[in-house]
Amino acid sequence: MSVQTKPPLTLDARAMGVTAVNRxxxxxxxxxxxxxxxxxxxHNLGVGLTNKIHININGNAGYYxxxxxxxPSFTVNGSVGWGVGENLMSGVVRVRGNASxxxxxxxxxGLVVIEGDASSRAAISLKGGSLAVGxxxxxxxxxxxxxxxxxxxxxxxxxxxxxxxxxxxxxxxxIRSLGADAQIEEMTATDVTxxxxxxxxxxFDHINPxxxxxxxxxxxxxxxxxxxxxxx
Numbered sequence: 001m002s003v004q005t006k007p008p009l010t011l012d013a014r015a016m017g018v019t020a021v022n023r024x025x026x027x028x029x030x031x032x033x034x035x036x037x038x039x040x041x042x043h044n045l046g047v048g049l050t051n052k053i054h055i056n057i058n059g060n061a062g063y064y065x066x067x068x069x070x071x072p073s074f075t076v077n078g079s080v081g082w083g084v085g086e087n088l089m090s091g092v093v094r095v096r097g098n099a100s101x102x103x104x105x106x107x108x109x110g111l112v113v114i115e116g117d118a119s120s121r122a123a124i125s126l127k128g129g130s131l132a133v134g135x136x137x138x139x140x141x142x143x144x145x146x147x148x149x150x151x152x153x154x155x156x157x158x159x160x161x162x163x164x165x166x167x168x169x170x171x172x173x174x175i176r177s178l179g180a181d182a183q184i185e186e187m188t189a190t191d192v193t194x195x196x197x198x199x200x201x202x203x204f205d206h207i208n209p210x211x212x213x214x215x216x217x218x219x220x221x222x223x224x225x226x227x228x229x230x231x232x
Contacts, residue, residue, distance in 0.1 A: 006032065008056075014038035018045060025072075028053045043081065046074060052091075063100070066093045069110075082119070085112040088129055101138070104131040107148065113202045120157065123150045126167050132202035142169050142215075143179065151198045153207045161215045169215040170195050172207045183218040 009028070011021050013036050022045065025034060030052040036045065043062035046055055052071045063081035066074045070089035079097030088107040098116035105121070107129030114122075114131075120138030123131045126145035136154035143159070145167035155173035162179020169182075170191070178184070187210070195209035 008033040008035050010035045010037060012038050013042050013045065014040055018042050021045060022047060022049075025049055025053070025055065026051065039078070041081070046072065060097070066091075069093075079116070084114075085110070085129070085131075088112065098135075103133075104129055107131070111201060115203075117154070123148070123167070126150065130198065130201075132198055132204065134202070134204055134206070136173065139176075140179070142167060145169075149194065149198065151195060151202070151204075151207070151212075153204055161217070163221060164215070164217040166217065170198075170212045171215065172212050175213060175215070178215065181218045181221045182215050185214045185216050187212070187214050 011024055013021050032053045035056045037058050039057055039059035039061050041060050041062045044064050045061055046066045048068045049072045050070045055074045057076040060078040061080045064083045065080050067086040069091055071091055073092040076095040080095050080099050082101040084099050085093040085104045085107055088110040090110045092111045094113040096115050099114045099118045101119045101121050102124055103118045103122040104112040106125045106127055108127045109129050111130045114133045117135035118133045118137045120140055122137045122141040123145050124143045126148040128147040130149045132151045134153045137152050137156050139157035140159045142150050142161045144163045146165040148167045150169040152171045156171050156175045158177045159179035160175055161169055161182030164182045191214055192209045195212055199207050
């Protein structure tokens with residue numbers, strides 16, 4: 001007995017508008033596949049979804065794609081604006097082009113993959129999610145990243161990992177400068193295994209897990225002690 005599979009649903013973002021597209025996405029049952037066409041840089045597509053569906057974005061998207069999502073997966077056949085995967089809870093967001101600022105900002109879980117470059121402040125305030133960038137990232141990336149993992153296949157801009165907490169960054173290329181309280185640490189066997197697993201998950205074959213630079217927190221900014229030994 002053959003299993004009947006439902007064909008992918010196609011939504012025309014230009015004709016429908018973002019609100020109607022998002023309403024249709026929320027209505028889909030788990031396992032559904034949706035193709036969104038005529039995207040033309042539309043903002044706020046696929047925001048706040050909790051159903052486990054797969055969404056193909058065919059074209060360049062604007063800001064806050066896949067923000068506040070917990071479950072769906074996205075493939076973007078193009079580039080995206082700022083804030084892609086912002087506050088992501090679970091799922092995978094794959095961008096086959098480049099990304100603007102604040103990629104995966106405050107992501108609590110899931111995986112954001114940028115196959116090209118990401119601009120400044122990538123993984124800002126990361127809270128447990130993973131970001132894998134095949135190319136380079138801009139300045140202040142992983143600023144105040146609290147937990148999670150960042151993998152950069154190319155170079156990193158100025159002030160990488162400024163005010164870093166428990167998140168860890170791996171860079172395949174050069175680092176222009178480190179931010180406050182960030183330091184380079186020796187790679188361990190566990191680090192190599194983690195990088196290798198991230199490369200597999202991201203589909204990267206151009207990164208040598210044994211030849212990356214590890215950046216972690218020096219842990220000198222954890223405590224505010226200006227009033228130590230003073231009277232209250």
